[in-house]
Amino acid sequence: MSEAIEPSGVEPTIESSESDTDGNEEYGFGDLSVVMGTYNEEAAIGTVLADIERITDGKAEVVCVDGSSDRTPEIAREHGARVIEQEPQGYGVAVREAILAPDRPIVVTTDCDDTYPMEQLPKFLEAINAGYDVVSGDRLYHGAETMPGFNRLGNRLFALGASVLMGERVHDTTTGMRAYRREVVESIEWTENTGLSAELLIRPLMRGYDVREHPIDYAERLGETKLDPIEGGAAIAKSIVKVCLEERFR
């Protein structure tokens, strides 16, 4: 599934949605909400939000579900982001709230650690405009050399295991950067916490939504990780098995 997206020849429109000649809706950056969980990310948040602003010409809405005790929420507000305060309860609790908060038709998730390339937002939007329901950033396609080796191996194994259980090859189940049509995130009940990222790929795929993996670069993290690799890895493995079985016998 992981191939570069065919250039459609149509640049995403910057303004909000317009109909093309076939009557299909063509989304622009004004239709986009970029959402993230933020937990003590003051080393990265300024860069991440400035990148989103620059790439989308200030048109994308940004939503941060924040559990920080540092200056992260102040910096987010200075950049015009909407900040939803939440006690820190883990990645998935924050990101579930973040994906369900916006009213805009396209929701993009990212981490607030400067690892994901916001330069790829136009390509993600282009793939949605080409008809995909979910566009998933595949970090492993280009090697993800900046990812800690243990995490890289774990992420490859998660993708392999999920592929076997789903009967469909996927390459990166745990990526934090994806675009979703809002109806996808609203029509499914999300149950996982650390494993939410895998769940957000597996359930739509197993329900027949059009999902596309799009290769992305992955940069070294700014600031401290919020994930314990062993404990987090075990939780993700458990989520993958549980979610695949639930979807298979649904």
Ligand SMILES: Nc1nc2c(ncn2[C@@H]2O[C@H](COP(=O)(O)OP(=O)(O)OP(=O)(O)O)[C@@H](O)[C@H]2O)c(=O)[nH]1
């Ligand atoms: N609000 C909130 N955000 C969280 C929580 N846990 C993690 N996050 C955020 O979720 C995102 C993902 O966490 P990361 O620490 O980047 O986890 P990771 O991507 O698996 O690991 P590395 O990027 O390699 O450190 C980051 O933006 C965190 O700030 C939480 O309990 N509450």
Ligand SMILES: [Mg+2]
């Ligand atoms: Mg991260």
